[in-house]
Every structure is written in C-alpha cells, then in structure tokens.
Amino acid sequence: MSRLNKFILFRILWRSNTTVPDEPKKSLFQKLVDHFKNVASDYKDVAIETAKDMKERPIKSGIYISLLTTSVVLWKTNPGEKEYHARLTESVTDLMLVGERIRNPESVAKINQLSSLANDGKLRCYNIGICSLMCLKSHGPEVKLYSSTCKYINPHWTEFYKTIVDVGIFGKWIKLEESMKDFDINPGEWNEDGQPNPNFKFFNSSLVSWDMKLK
Template sequence: MRRSSQILRCAEKAAETVAETKKESLLKKLGNHFKSILDDYKTVALETVQDMKDRPIKSGIYLSILGTTVALFKTNPDEIQFNAKHTQSMIDLMMVGDKTRNPQSQEVIDSVSKLKNQERLKYYNLGFCSLMCEREYGLDVGLYSANCKYVRPHWTQFHKTIVDVGVFGRWINLSKGMVDYDINPEEWLEDGSPNTEFKYYNKDSLIRWDMTMNN
C-alpha cells in the first residue's frame, strides 16, 4: 500500500514536470515568435530610414502624398457642413442691400436654394472628398421617368449633375460664390465713378434684402 502511494506521488510529480515543461516551451515559442516579428519591423524601419537618406526627393514626394491623403480624409466636409454653409450664405446676402449685392453670389445661392426646396440634392461621400449632386426629380415625384432606372441619365453624364465639391473642410462652389458677396462689380466704373446703368439683382430671387424669402 505504501509503495503504491509513493508510485502515485512520483507519477503526479512527473505529470506536473511535463506540464510545466510544455508551458515553458509554449511561452518560449511565443516569445521567439514576437521577437522575430519585432526584428522584422525594426529591419524594415532601418531600411526605410536609410532609403529616405539615400533618396530624399523620392521620400519627400511619398511623404507629401501620404500626408495629403490623410489630410483629405480628416477634413472631408459632410452634408451638415454644406447645409450650414448654405444657410450662413443666405443670411449674409439678406444683410446686404439690393444695389450692393453681388449678382453672381445671388445666382449661386439661389440655384442651391431652389434645388433644396425641391429636394433634388443628393450627397455622396467619397472618403477623400464629397459631392453634392443634382437629382433630375424630387424625392416625392411619382412619375414613371423618375422611378424607372432604364430612362434615367447614363452614368457618363454624372459629372454634369455635380453642384458642389467638398474638400479640405470647405465646399468649393459655395465658398467661391460668396467671394465679395457685398460688392456689385457693375456699380462702379473703372475710373471710380458711379455707374448709373448697373444692373440690380434678379427681382425673382428667393432671397430678399429685407430678410424674407419669396415663395
């Protein structure tokens, strides 16, 4: 009986030793594996740094492209920013009198306002930039031509539907259209004298100087 107990204890010790050996072997393998990965990354990093020193122009171009790509994704404006910019532009124009309002700014904001009222704007997020495009019909139009895909404009005509392009945190057409929005270029002649024949803004405009909107 005593001898069998000793044999049992020896067997248990042997099993524990084998288990510990396997555990140490597994940890060692994992350690060697991660060490090998780190060594590979270290080698790649050193080679990259050396290559950048050997070819500074090429490296500068790659870094510029990478930095620009990251900046494009980080600063890509969304639909909320488009609506906010449009609303602010409308308010700015409302604060300007008829005679001093820039007709080009008026035309840009009017065209966007009409499309928004008709629910004909569609937003596309391309990751590095955004597009605001014009739909042929509004969302609530039930015409056959508005719902049948076979009579819709071909995809090759897509570029003609682009209303604005958002990039680097700004919507280009809205921003460009509001440059000098409070200056009518036809109000003054080149010699600085007033032009008595300059044109007023479009009387059919959606936006009025008295801060109201026409229907």
C-alpha cells in the same frame, strides 16, 4: 543478418524507445506576451528596413511621404453634406444682412438656385475619401415617378460629370465659395469712372429679400 542490418535495427528500436520530454504548457498570459513580442519584433524589422531604404533613395522616399501626408490632410479636411448645407445657410444669411442696392446679382442668383435645389431635395453628396462631390438629381427623394425609378432611362454613368454641382476639398466647397466672392459689391451700381450709375435698378427677384423689406 549482417552487422549493418543489425546496427540499423538497433538504431530504430533505440529511437522508438527514446521519449522526448514534453514542453511545459504556457499560460494564456504568456502566450499573449509572446504574440505581442513577435509583432513588435516584426514592426521593428520593418522600421529598420524602411529607414535604410529612405537613406538609399531619398527622392523616392520624399515623394511617398508627400503623397501620404497630402492624402491624410485631404481625408481629415474633407467636407461633407452637413458642411455644405451649413455653408449654404450661412451664405443666405450673409446676403440677407446686405442691402439690396449693394448685393452682387450673380451671388444672389446662384445662392437662390442652390437654395431652391436644396429645398427640393435635388442635391446629393458623394464622399470619396479625399474629397466630396455635390451632384444634381433630377428628382427629390420623395418622388416615385417612373422616370425617377427606372434605371434604363437614367443618365449613363459616363455622363456623371455633368451632374456635379460643387467639389468639396480642404474644408471648403469651391463653387459655393466662388459664388460668395464680393457678394456685397454690386458692379452695376457704379460706372467705370467711379460715378453713380443713373440707370441702376434694384435687384428685386431674390428669395432672400422678403424679410429685409420695411413696411
């Protein structure tokens, strides 16, 4: 056996007899401390890199921050189905407190239509995070007709936009708010010159006038 082979054999035998001291076992508390330290270190590195990138690209960072802030505000102020029905009830109450002569006919007609649909259960709310969609259904939840349960005769998803009744965003329902604009002004009561309209008639076909009539 050559000297080189003897040296290699000696090294192998020496390593096999050498024992590595065992590391001391850590307690559960110490493991948790080490884990949170590693997590904090990772977040610190990410924050440092993000701050450095923001300084190098201020315009890009400003756009990202604006989009993130807007998304958070939209999500926090997104109105839901309860807010819609509450606002609709409030609109009906507002119209009831206004005399029939000065109610806006367009507001009355629109609120009557929405109230009728809500009473029949034909309104359905879809919450998509940053806004909500109030959509029209062909049947109420209690109707179990074939036309309401068969998926093959229901409207295609590409026609979904046709069923949208209102859009809720920034804490308000757009169409509902537009319907109540100038609800206490009847444009037919006066002429363009400011004089009373002699041909003016009451708008009696209203669902919200029954309890306002004096007997």
